[in-house]
Amino acid sequence: MTNTVGITNLVQWARLLEQQQEKELLALLCDAPIIEVAEFLNQQPSQKLLTLFTHLPQELQGAIFADLEEEQQRNLYELLPRKDFATIFSHIPSHQRAEFYQQLGHNEQIRLLPYLYKKDREDVMTLSAYAPGTAGSIMSTDFATVIENMKVKEAIQKLREDSPSKKMIYYIYVVDQNMQMTGFVSLKDLIMAAPDVQVAHALHENFIYANINDDRESVARQIEKYDLVAIPVLNEEKQLMGIVRYDDAMDVIREEETEDMEKFMGIVSNEDTSDYLRSSSLQHFRKRVTWIVGLFIASIVSELIIHKHEALLGRLTVLALYLPMIAGAGGNAGSQAATVVIRALSLSQVTLRNWLEVVFKEAQVAFLLAFCLFFLAFLKVIILSGNVVLENHGPYRLAFAIALSLSLQVITSTVVGASLPLIAKYFNGDPAVAASPAITTLVDITGMAIYFAIAMAMLY
Amino acid sequence: MTNTVGITNLVQWARLLEQQQEKELLALLCDAPIIEVAEFLNQQPSQKLLTLFTHLPQELQGAIFADLEEEQQRNLYELLPRKDFATIFSHIPSHQRAEFYQQLGHNEQIRLLPYLYKKDREDVMTLSAYAPGTAGSIMSTDFATVIENMKVKEAIQKLREDSPSKKMIYYIYVVDQNMQMTGFVSLKDLIMAAPDVQVAHALHENFIYANINDDRESVARQIEKYDLVAIPVLNEEKQLMGIVRYDDAMDVIREEETEDMEKFMGIVSNEDTSDYLRSSSLQHFRKRVTWIVGLFIASIVSELIIHKHEALLGRLTVLALYLPMIAGAGGNAGSQAATVVIRALSLSQVTLRNWLEVVFKEAQVAFLLAFCLFFLAFLKVIILSGNVVLENHGPYRLAFAIALSLSLQVITSTVVGASLPLIAKYFNGDPAVAASPAITTLVDITGMAIYFAIAMAMLY
Structure with missing residues (x-):
């Protein structure tokens, strides 16, 4: 035991x-x-x-x-x-x-x-x-069939003869002479039925099935949604080719979740490295380098914005101090929003038709977050840089400008973070490609633009 | 159909x-x-x-x-x-x-x-x-039992009588008169067995079970690992109290994955907001504000480091330009490493005993990433700031100093990102609490420290 x-x-x-x-x-x-x-x-x-x-x-x-x-x-x-x-x-x-x-x-x-x-x-x-990633590639041919016009006791007898080699006999598929599926009976149905009636009597003619070229993830979702032990897989001629079992569906769900999480962190999923310790450092490196380098190159845009304002930074060094804060808070807020939306999409709690509702709700959340951060940022600037003397203005104006930039940045980032997965989905992409590092890099750009625009307007 | x-x-x-x-x-x-x-x-x-x-x-x-x-x-x-x-x-x-x-x-x-x-x-x-989160809280009492010394045909007869109300009769649990479980037979076993032998003949005496107070996640994992349709749940007296079905296990896995992903993005999971659209903006706000505000406050440490070097920044404005780059690349590398390690821990590919192997492998990956970024950063500085005149040194020295900082930062961040989930696990915490925003904020501190230390040593 x-x-x-x-x-x-x-x-x-x-x-x-x-x-x-x-x-x-x-x-x-x-x-x-x-x-x-x-x-x-x-x-x-x-x-x-x-x-x-x-x-x-x-x-x-x-x-x-x-x-x-x-x-x-x-x-x-x-x-x-x-x-x-x-x-x-x-x-x-x-x-x-x-x-x-x-x-x-x-x-x-x-x-x-x-x-x-x-x-x-x-x-x-x-x-x-069958192509990898399809229902065909994860199906098993280990299933039991009976003919519609058999009697229940004959069907049970056939199972007895066939089933030592069959692991899955909880659903028994009913096919015609062309292997076209006409329905199924459960083993429970057979046990419950009188031995002398025909199988057709207990037949379920309405059934859920997958097509052999369906995406394996959607097959796993069907098994989950309809609480099936197994789903039959049919080809174009509606012939029964195999079944996908719930335990294989569970594996698919696990793998897809890993892929989602990796994608979201800018890691290129591939089967070679599905086991952490068995994969070499070089394989791990290859999975990650694309994004790290890509983002590094993309970050040149936000650097150009800073570069353009170096004169301002030279005269107002204090602005450099709060650069990372603006970038950081925007990245965090944007990534959180994206996580929540990706998850809601993946659990089908939200569809594209709800996009306006989602963006509106995220904007509300963002306003509340921005409101809190405004006061905290104001306080922080007064404490850290209260003694800074500006040419024409006191420290309160500085604190106000920085707090305002931060608030606007948090609102922009949240809306961007929530929108990207929806946009990806709209173009039939995977919402999880709206990865956190990509969002971070993107909102760095908006952040720098907002920061310097406000600084130029209020402090120059 | x-x-x-x-x-x-x-x-x-x-x-x-x-x-x-x-x-x-x-x-x-x-x-x-x-x-x-x-x-x-x-x-x-x-x-x-x-x-x-x-x-x-x-x-x-x-x-x-x-x-x-x-x-x-x-x-x-x-x-x-x-x-x-x-x-x-x-x-x-x-x-x-x-x-x-x-x-x-x-x-x-x-x-x-x-x-x-x-x-x-x-x-x-x-x-x-039963307490929420336990096996007891997700189990069902919808199971079928038979007595060991029944004949197979009697057992089938009992199932016929009982089972209209039972959804799950693929495993039939064998209990003694005290409801203590002695084993199980599958419906397949009963069909395959001769009608006149005793149930005891087909009995599986070795079986996997869950305790009623076991964590629901570990129960779901057992169902997954052993490919069970259902797992029996026993109390302290080894009495059969219920079963947990594979479909409920699937739900648990989904929920736990959502929780992991949210936790990793610094979102406080709670049941109130399990449905995105049904939760109010205020509820969403409450889930996220803790971390956003917490991290905002924590970021004061890295700001103090910048603050301390404001004199240097004033004389060498160009350093401000690369502040966000150092912070950003560190955050990305650290979050990636944490994602990979959290996932490997959650899929049991890695245990605490492998910690040295994991850290070593991540350090190798980090060296490769740092090597690539070194050259890219060097190039970037030459292009953007090639015309900067330092007091005693040429632009190559500036580029070298910045590229070196970046490389060291990527290595440190990757090792920190990989270690935090392991440390959390060591203290019996959930590895996913080593959240991406927390890592970002933490490596901002190391990043600023490295950056200014190198700048002081090489450029002052």
Whole structure:
């Protein structure tokens, strides 16, 4: 019985392995959750991995293999005779099998193919053909079908015969002789129905489905919205090609959220670096350098504005003191607004039709923030620069000018930050491209423009 | 058949409603996905809502009610006689029922209780007793149980009798006479097993469970890790108290990700404002003002550093020009590093034991970034300020000093940004509290210190 999972088992298993009690260890592994066995095997050197893995029952090997890290999968693949591997391959869940197959190079694929069972070969080649990011690329062919005019008891009998190899039999798909989907029944429906009625009797003819080329994120969202255990995936001829399960949808949601968060911080997402420690520093560098350098170059605009006013800065050095404050507060307010709007868009709380409402609400929030900051900024300037003597004006005028600049900057930045994700969405882009560093750099420009315009008008 | 869902149906339904073809409309509603019916009803005024809702079949009313917006739920609750409501209440899934009950004020709860069926009353009061954020607060009591020494066919018969009211019968929990859980069988196991063997034969005695006081996020993670459809929730006596389903886990993951992202942008998460448009500007303001004002005050430290060097700035105005650049690049690099580390921690790719590895890797990335920026900054200064005459040195020395400051700042900021989430985690805090605005403000301080130290040493 595992509750606080992982650690205790792994430690206990490692001890057994050290004491060479491999028989006891294997007995424990057979009863443990697949993912924990995989985590344990991930930590073993190649030879130990091979010995333990080959001694596990064949029906578990496929599932465990699927949960191993890529590196260990490769190790096993290279250590096992291809013929033995073909048997294991046959037991790997179809979705992960296609993924592994794609990671083998082209040459290795060709070398492996002759050893595979005909059914597996066809399955893996079909699944590998779909474009990454589509429903087809994350679907599994591990589903159960029955024919509409079967009796309930015949359908149950068919499931009994088919299902040792099927993981997912909670929904059973009803197809005609062309594999066109006409509906589904749940396993619960079958259990509840009288054994002698026809399956058609319990059939759900209204069903949610995904198209094979749909974006995988939208498929995951459908599963989430309709609380499905799995969604059927149909091709253009409405033939049932596969299913996407809720657990794969969860993975997609996690990945997309990571991508959103990275994009928002100006990090270029790519699959190579999906695992932090496994990616090299150079890979991490490549993900980040584009934005860092791009923004550095873009910041030249705000520098030109400052440059243009160097004469003013020379006569009124005190203005330099508050430059970073104006830039900083604008960046923070703008990024906050963008975060809130991106999130609301991504959770479908807001659509483009609400844009005016969103901008208006953000403007209100910005006014309240600006109001607070005005007084704080005024106070700060009096404290830090109360002794500054201007040519024609007292320190209160200076404080007022700076506080006013800051307030205007916070309002502008908030509205810009809220608008950018909406604009990106309008042009069919991902709202998260309105990244925080980009917003910061953009509002730096407005900030400098506001600051110097007010300074020129009020203090020169 | 719904594929690209929602819009078409809603439009068609609205048209039928306008044309007063309510009979046709109701026929369509009965066949449509629950969530879409709820979305349609959400848009109706109170009286229309009441008419349509009460004409829907009773067995659907509970599920539809659960998916309505809070406001519409309240409307229905107020329009319906309490006795009728009690019948609907009985059909609402237990988890959402408890949620609705908790949202009624104390007085209203007391007024409703006498009308409820005894079973519902006990259920709702038990579920409402668990602390928010725990497994107990998100669990459902809608599960199926059988006794170990039943035969498989008896178990199936019991399911047939019980399950019209049970949504989740894919796992069937096996309990003893004290409701202590001894294992589970899947519905698939029962279908596959010979009808005359004992349930004990197909029993999984190793199972994953959650404790009733476990954090809901960790429960969601367990469901995700072990690919469960539902996880049983046990109390201290190992009695089965409820289950948490995968779809509720998905909701939890979404909410926690929103919280992480908001926290990272210095937004105080709270449940009041979980819906963007429904929250007032004042509520949004309150979520954001703490950090904006806090950071504004904290930024006084970096301003004091600039203040201290105002004499230098006065003599070397050109230094003011590059102040925002130093601050900006540091903020960007630090926030990126923090994002990457927070994400890796949240996906369990990194643990505290790896801290040295993480910091080392980030330092490497930072060196590469600093190397690129050094040359760019050098170039920028030559272009923008190549004509600046220093007292003792040429423009190359100025460019070198500024580029060096920038490089050091990027390295420091990246290491600070990567370390803060690890430090927060070490003190059992949420890594996401190492928020981007906080990092920006912190590295402003190091940035100003580095900048002026180098300027004093090389240019004075």
